[in-house]
Amino acid sequence: MIVFLAIANLFWLITLISWTFIIIKGPGKLPLKILPYDLSYFVRNGESFGNSKDSNSTESFDMLTSLSSSTHVLNTNTISPPEMFECDFNGLPYWCFQCSSLKPLRSHHSSVTNTCIPMFDHFCTFVGFTIGKDNFYSFISFVLSMEILLLFTCITIIIYSGIKNQLHSALIVFIICTGILAILVGNLFLNLIYDLKKGETNIESMGKKRWIKDIKINESSIYSNFINVQHPNNPKLRLIVKLSPMDRPYDKGFWNNLLLWNTDFNKFTSSIEISEFQNSMFSNQFKKNIMDRIDHGDYVVFGSQTKLMSVKL
Ligand SMILES: [Zn+2]
Incomplete structure (x- = not known):
């Protein structure tokens, strides 16, 4: 149980730190105004x-x-x-x-930050912040650590409850909720990887x-x-x-x-x-x-x- 708590808290900490970096770093902005092309x-x-x-x-x-x-x-x-x-x-x-x-x-103007963001990825309602060039790696870290945390929690509780034969209704509800969240976050992570594979934001x-x-x-x-x-x-x-x-x-x-x-x-x-x-x-x-x-x-x-x-x- 101590090992479980230690690992779960470690990934919870990584998730929190990643989220903090997403906010602190921000999505970024164009370093200067770009002059038009003479065409x-x-x-x-x-x-x-x-x-x-x-x-x-x-x-x-x-x-x-x-x-x-x-x-x-x-x-x-x-x-x-x-x-x-x-x-x-x-x-x-x-x-x-x-x-x-x-x-x-590949920049887009963000109505949230009111600036053009290079390598604009998306506005993430899950994180509540815009994802762009500067905080993209933090976003990957956030999604991956959260997915590991959810899967680890879900699987450990199932195994532990099975061993102790204590799978009562409250635990079943908790496992279902955690499992659904793990599927959603996992889907988000796979989409991220697929976009990276295609070289697309x-x-x-x-x-x-x-x-x-x-x-x-x-x-x-x-x-x-x-x-x-x-x-x-x-x-x-x-x-x-x-x-x-x-x-x-x-x-x-x-x-x-x-x-x-x-x-x-x-x-x-x-x-x-x-x-x-x-x-x-x-x-x-x-x-x-x-x-x-x-x-x-x-x-x-x-x-x-x-x-x-x-x-x-
Ligand atoms: Zn703009």
């Missing part, structure tokens, strides 16, 4: 390009070579766009009006579920995701590639996905540094998939009249 040059060139999608055709090739050769002068208070970034169906990056900042690093995973459900009704789902990518052969053009719900842009394998949460985003001192890091978050496999789609003509030129505009709002 005007590519929009102008895209407009010149028109509706043609086949960059290998003679007509398209002539169009590419006839594009303005003037030097691109960067507007002040903007930065050059990275090779690849997440965008809306028009090819524009996501902007946070509350923070007056771009939303890189919880909010990204939930978005994909809505997307898959919606795409069965309407192919141009409002939940569709897009990538704005530099044209592989022409530096004057950028392309918009529509993603599939099966794409895993940030999946670099379980351990790399787990270690990504350990990145110190506060080390970034400029918008360009953050932009470059954002670009490096995409996996090589994903970049290859995008280039394969471009090779097959599965893209729209950024700035041209796009069919993607038909996506309903």
